[in-house]
Amino acid sequence: MPQAELNADQTMNNGADSTRHSSHSGLTPDEKIQSQRMQRRRKFIAFAFVAPLIIFVLIAFVAPIGTMLYRSVYHPTVAQLIPDTLEALSGWDETGSELPDQTILNIFSVELQHLAKERRSGKLAEEINRALPGSSSVIKSSARKLKKLEPELLASEGGAKLLSLKPQWQKVEIWREMKKSGAIFTDGFYLTALDLMRSPEGNIVPRDTQIYIKLYLKSLKIALLITLLTAIISFPLSYYLATAPAKTANTLMVFVLLPFWTSLLVRTTSWIALLQTNGVVNSFLESIHLITEPIEMLYTQFSTVIAMTHILLPFMILPLYSVMKGIDPSYLRAAMSLGAKPIPAFIRIYMPMTIPGLSAGALLVFIISIGYYITPALVGGTEGQMVSNIIAFHMQSSNNWELAAALGSLLLGLILALYWIYDRLVGVSNIKLG
Amino acid sequence: MKALKRFGAALALCTAAVPVMADQFTAVSFGGAYGAAQQKHMLDPYMEKTGHKILFENYSGGIAEIKAQVESGNILWDVVDIEVIDLERACSEGLLEVFPHDTLPPGDDGVPASEDFSPQALSNECGVGNIVWTVLYAYNSETVKGGQPGTINDFFNTSKFPGKRALRKRPQVNMEWALIADGVPKDEVYELLATNEGQQRAFAKLDSIKDDLVWFDSWSQAPQLLNDGGAVMVQSANGRIFDAIQSDKKPFEMVWDAHIYDLDVWAIVKGSKKKALAEDFIRFATSSKPESGMQEVAYGPTRNSSYKYVDKAVIPKLPSAHLDEGLQASGEFWADYGESLGEKFNEWLLK
Numbered sequence: 001m002p003q004a005e006l007n008a009d010q011t012m013n014n015g016a017d018s019t020r021h022s023s024h025s026g027l028t029p030d031e032k033i034q035s036q037r038m039q040r041r042r043k044f045i046a047f048a049f050v051a052p053l054i055i056f057v058l059i060a061f062v063a064p065i066g067t068m069l070y071r072s073v074y075h076p077t078v079a080q081l082i083p084d085t086l087e088a089l090s091g092w093d094e095t096g097s098e099l100p101d102q103t104i105l106n107i108f109s110v111e112l113q114h115l116a117k118e119r120r121s122g123k124l125a126e127e128i129n130r131a132l133p134g135s136s137s138v139i140k141s142s143a144r145k146l147k148k149l150e151p152e153l154l155a156s157e158g159g160a161k162l163l164s165l166k167p168q169w170q171k172v173e174i175w176r177e178m179k180k181s182g183a184i185f186t187d188g189f190y191l192t193a194l195d196l197m198r199s200p201e202g203n204i205v206p207r208d209t210q211i212y213i214k215l216y217l218k219s220l221k222i223a224l225l226i227t228l229l230t231a232i233i234s235f236p237l238s239y240y241l242a243t244a245p246a247k248t249a250n251t252l253m254v255f256v257l258l259p260f261w262t263s264l265l266v267r268t269t270s271w272i273a274l275l276q277t278n279g280v281v282n283s284f285l286e287s288i289h290l291i292t293e294p295i296e297m298l299y300t301q302f303s304t305v306i307a308m309t310h311i312l313l314p315f316m317i318l319p320l321y322s323v324m325k326g327i328d329p330s331y332l333r334a335a336m337s338l339g340a341k342p343i344p345a346f347i348r349i350y351m352p353m354t355i356p357g358l359s360a361g362a363l364l365v366f367i368i369s370i371g372y373y374i375t376p377a378l379v380g381g382t383e384g385q386m387v388s389n390i391i392a393f394h395m396q397s398s399n400n401w402e403l404a405a406a407l408g409s410l411l412l413g414l415i416l417a418l419y420w421i422y423d424r425l426v427g428v429s430n431i432k433l434g
Numbered sequence: 435m436k437a438l439k440r441f442g443a444a445l446a447l448c449t450a451a452v453p454v455m456a457d458q459f460t461a462v463s464f465g466g467a468y469g470a471a472q473q474k475h476m477l478d479p480y481m482e483k484t485g486h487k488i489l490f491e492n493y494s495g496g497i498a499e500i501k502a503q504v505e506s507g508n509i510l511w512d513v514v515d516i517e518v519i520d521l522e523r524a525c526s527e528g529l530l531e532v533f534p535h536d537t538l539p540p541g542d543d544g545v546p547a548s549e550d551f552s553p554q555a556l557s558n559e560c561g562v563g564n565i566v567w568t569v570l571y572a573y574n575s576e577t578v579k580g581g582q583p584g585t586i587n588d589f590f591n592t593s594k595f596p597g598k599r600a601l602r603k604r605p606q607v608n609m610e611w612a613l614i615a616d617g618v619p620k621d622e623v624y625e626l627l628a629t630n631e632g633q634q635r636a637f638a639k640l641d642s643i644k645d646d647l648v649w650f651d652s653w654s655q656a657p658q659l660l661n662d663g664g665a666v667m668v669q670s671a672n673g674r675i676f677d678a679i680q681s682d683k684k685p686f687e688m689v690w691d692a693h694i695y696d697l698d699v700w701a702i703v704k705g706s707k708k709k710a711l712a713e714d715f716i717r718f719a720t721s722s723k724p725e726s727g728m729q730e731v732a733y734g735p736t737r738n739s740s741y742k743y744v745d746k747a748v749i750p751k752l753p754s755a756h757l758d759e760g761l762q763a764s765g766e767f768w769a770d771y772g773e774s775l776g777e778k779f780n781e782w783l784l785k
Contacts (some may be wrong), residue, residue: 122526125769133774134628137766140526209774211781218784277598278663298664299648382603382649382783390780396498397604398773399523 065412072189072405078181081124082111086182094176095201105159105169108178109146112162113154116143130400131177131188138168176200189406212390212407216414219386222305223370229309230365231358234316238357241317242324253321260314268375271307272298275379299381307379308369315368316361323357360431363422367415387411458487459708461715463515464698465492466654467677467731472515475727476719483718486711494652497524504529504704512706513715515564518554518697519606519772522765525560531702531709532559533716541739542722550722554697554762555736561699562720563736565728568753568760569607570693571599572675573667574660575685586692589667590615590639592646597666600659603649605779606768607669607694610761612639614692624767633775637782649783660686672753676732688751693760695753697736 027035079086085108092100099105115121121143122136129136142165146154154161163169180188180198191197197207241249241256259267274280275297282294297303327350335345373388380386387407394404422428461477463469469492477488491511493499497520503509516524524530535556538547548556555563573583580595588595589611601608613623613632616639626632640647648665650656656670657678672693678684700716702709718724725735726743734754735741741749749755 119526119528119532122523122528125526126523129770130773134770136770140769209777209781211777211784214784276662276664294663377651382647385780385783393776393780396496398776399498399501400773 068405069409071402072409073185073187075181075186075189075402076184077123078127078178079184081115081120081127082108082178082182085111086179089175089179089182092175092179094172094179097172099170099172100175102159105162106155106157109154109158109162110151112139112143113146113149113151113158116147126399127181128174128177131181132173135168135174135177138166138174142166142169189402190410192403193406193410212387215385215387215390216410219370219388220414222301222308222384222386223366225305226308226312226369227362227366229305230313230316231362233309234313234320234361235354235358238317238320238324241321242327243329256314256317259310264311264374267311268307268378271303271310271379275303275306298379299384301380301383304376304380304384304386308372308375311375312365312369315364319360319364320354320357323354323360327353355426356431359422359426363419363431366418370415371411456485456487457708457711458489459512459706459711459715460489460491460510461513461515462491462493462511464495466674468673468728468733471728471730471733472719475730476724479724480715480718484714486715488715496520497527497529500524500529500703501527507705509703509705509707511703512708512712514701514703515698516561516701518558518699518765519763519768521558521561521699521701523769524701525558529704530560531704531706533561533702533713535559535562537713537717538562539717539721541737543739543742545739547737550737550739551720552736552738555699558699561701562716563697564700564720564725565698565733566695566736566753567698567733568672568693568695568756569602569669569763570672570675570688570690570760571667571669572656572660572686572688574663575687577663578666582687583667583689584691585689586611586615588689590643592643595666596646598646598648598664599643600648600650600656600665600668602653602656602669603651603783605775606763606772608640608779609633609636609775610694610763611692612636614761615639620692620761623761624764627767627775628771633778637778640782657684657686660684673731673733676751690756690759693753693756694763695757695760696763698733 085104088104088107089100092104112121112124115124121140125136125139125143128139142162145165146158146161149158149161168174188198191204192207193212195207195210195213196204199205237256241252244252272279276282277294277296277298279298281297282291285291286294331349331353332345335349336342340348370386371388372386373392376384376386377389377392380389388411391404391407391411394400394407419428463472469490473490477490480486481488493514495517497516500511500514500516501524503511516530521530535547538551540546541550551563552566571583571586571589575582577597578595579597583589583595589599592599609627610623613626613636614620616635618626618632618635627636648659650659650668653671653674656668657674659665660668660670660675661678661684672688675686675688679686700719702712702716706712720736722737722739723743725737726740728735729744729748729752732748732751732753734752735744744752753760
C-alpha cells in the first residue's frame with residue numbers, strides 16, 4: 001500500500017512538473033490548445049492509475065469508519081420503537097421523583113403491546129437494560145402478558161395494569177432511562193467509553209464500573225513497550241544488515257522476511273508451544289537445572305509483549321534497514337578522520353541520519369500494536385487484554401455495537417492525537433519507508 | 435420443423451425435470467466433533483432422503499452475525515444451531531422466525547411431540563431443542579495432586595488441590611460456580627446473582643483463587659490446556675472432554691457436581707428465503723433417530739423416544755443422566771445481566 005501511494009504520488013508529481021513546463025509563454029494558440037489537451041490527458045491517465053486505489057480506500061476504509069463514527073452517536077432505535085410514549089414523556093420532569101401520569105402509562109402500554117405482537121419488545125428491553133440491568137426481563141415479561149389483553153382496555157387502564165405486573169414499573173428509574181434513551185443523537189456511548197455517565201440531574205459523573213480508561217492506558221503502555229523493544233532489537237540488526245557484504249545481508253534478510261510471510265496464527269500458536277508450562281522454554285531451563293519449577297509465562301502480559309514484538313519486528317527492521325542502506329559510510333569516516341571517537345561519531349553523525357527510518361518503524365509498530373486483537377486474545381490471558389478485546393466483546397457477545405463504535409472511534413482519535421504530537425516532535429516529513 | 439419438434443420435446447423434458455430438482459439451503463452450527471455428528475446423523479440422511487443440498491457452515495455462537503444479516507436484509511443463513519442463552523434474546527428481538535411446534539412429528543413410538551420432547555426443548559416459540567449439553571469441570575488424573583476432586587468446592591480449594599485452573603473468560607457459569615462453592619443452594623443462585631451483594635460475593639470467591647486461574651476464549655482450548663499441563667482442572671463443554679477421553683484415550687475425569695446445563699436449539703433466521711424447507715429440515719433433524727446420534731459426542735437427545743437408540747453404556751455419560759446434580763443456565767438472567775456483569779467481570783479481571 002505505501003508503495004502504491006508512492007507511485008501515485010510520483011505520477012501526480014510528473015503531471016505537476018509538465019504543467020509548469022508547458023505553461024511557458026511564447027506558444028501559438030494552436031500549440032496552447034494542444035498542450036492543454038495533453039495536460040488533460042496526462043491528468044486523466046494519472047487519475048486512472050490511482051482510481052482503483054481511491055475506490056478501494058473509499059469502500060474498504062472511509063465508508064466503514066464513517067459508519068462507525070456515525071453509529072456511535074446516532075441511535076434512533078428507541079425513538080422508532082416507542083414514538084408516542086416519548087412524545088408524551090417530553091412533558092414529564094425526569095429529575096423529580098414522580099412517576100409519569102396515568103395517560104402516559106396508558107400510551108406506553110398500548111405501544112408495548114404493539115411491540116410484543118410484532119416481536120420487537122426484545123429490542124426495547126435490550127436498550128433499556130443497558131442502562132438499567134435487570135429491566136430486560138421486566139419489559140419482556142410485561143410485554144408477553146400485555147399481548148393477550150384487549151387494545152381498547154389498555155388505552156384506558158393499561159397504565160394501572162402495567163404497574164401491577166412488575167414492581168419495577170413503579171420506580172422512576174425505568175421511565176427516566178426510557179426518556180433518556182429516546183434521544184436520537186446521544187453522547188451516552190462516548191461517556192460510557194470514558195467511564196462516565198450522566199446523573200439524573202444531568203451532570204457528568206464517574207460510572208460505578210471503571211474499566212475502559214484503564215484498558216486504554218494499558219494498551220498504550222503495551223504498545224509503547226513493544227515499540228521500544230522492537231527498536232532496541234532492530235537497530236543493531238539493521239545496522240549489521242546494512243553494512244554487511246551483500247551476500248550475507250541477503251541471506252539474513254530472508255530470515256527477517258520468512259516469519260513475515262508465515263501466517264500470523266502460526267506464529268502466535270508457536271509462541272504458545274514455546275511458552276506454555278511444559279513448553280520448550282520451561283523444559284529447556286529445567287533440563288539445565290536453572291529452575292526447578294516451571295515459570296508461568298503463557299497467558300501473561302509478558303507473553304503478549306514478547307509474541308507481538310516478534311510479530312511486529314519486520315515492520316521496524318525494513319524501514320530502518322532501507323534508510324541505513326542509503327547512508328553514505330563516508331560521513332562516519334569523515335567524522336573520525338576529523339578526530340571524533342567512534343562512539344560519539346556514531347551517536348552524533350550516524351544516529352540522527354537513521355531517524356526517518358526509526359520514526360517510520362516506530363509509528364508503524366505502535367499503530368499496529370495498539371489495536372492488536374488476535375495475539376492478545378490467544379496468548380494474553382487476563383493480564384494481556386487490550387482495548388481491542390473489549391471492542392470484540394461488545395460486538396460479539398453483548399451486542400452493544402454503538403458502544404463498540406464509540407470505543408473504536410476513541411481509539412482512532414487517540415492514534416490521531418498521538419500522530420499529531422509525533423508530527424510536532426519528529427515531523428512526519430521525516431518519515432521514510434524505503 | 436422436425437428439429438423444432440424435437441427441440442420442443444427436449445424443452446418439455448427439461449421443464450418436467452425442474453419441479454423434482456433439488457433445492458439448496460444453508461445450515462450453521464458449531465463445527466468440531468459436534469458438527470461432524472450433526473453432519474452424519476442429521477444433514478447427510480436428510481440430503482439422501484430428499485435430494486436437497488445443505489451447505490453446512492461453522493460459527494462460534496452469539497447473535498452478532500444473525501443480527502448483522504437481518505439488519506442488512508442480506509440473509510445468508512437459513513437454519514442455525516443456537517444456544518438457549520442467545521435464543522431468548524434473538525427471538526424477542528425478532529431475529530428468528532416463529533417455529534410451528536404443532537407440526538413436529540411424533541416420536542418413533544407414536545408419542546406426540548408435545549409429550550415426547552422435554553419441556554425445555556419447546557419452551558421458546560422460535561426453535562426446537564436439539565441437544566442437552568453442559569459445562570462442567572474436568573481434571574487430568576495424571577497431573578492433579580491431592581487426591582480426586584469430586585465437588586465444585588474442590589475446584590475452589592487450592593490448598594488441597596494445588597495447580598492452575600482454567601476457566602472460560604466470561605462471567606457465565608463462573609459466577610454461578612463461585613456462589614455454589616460459597617455455599618449458596620443451587621435454586622437461589624440466580625436470585626442472589628441479581629443483587630449487588632450476590633455479585634460481590636461471587637467475585638470475592640473468584641478472587642480467592644484468582645492467582646491460580648488461567649483464562650481461555652474457546653472451548654477447543656479446554657482439553658488442550660488439560661493435556662499440555664497449562665492447568666490441572668479445566669472448565670469445559672462435556673462433549674470436548676468426552677471426545678478426548680474416548681478418541682484420544684486421555685487420562686481425563688469429568689466432575690458432574692454443579693454442572694451448568696443448557697440446550698442447543700435449531701432455529702430459522704428471520705427472512706430466510708427457504709423457510710418452508712428449513713422447517714422441514716428441522717422436523718427431520720429433531721425426529722427420534724437423528725436426535726439419538728448426538729450421543730456420539732456425549733450430548734443428550736431432547737426427546738424420550740430417542741433413548742432406545744442410544745447405547746446403554748453411554749447413557750450415564752450424558753448430561754441428561756446428571757440433571758439432579760446440575761443447574762440449568764438461565765437464559766432470562768443472562769439476558770438481563772449479561773452485559774452489565776460482562777463489564778464488571780472485565781473490570782474485575784483488570785484489577
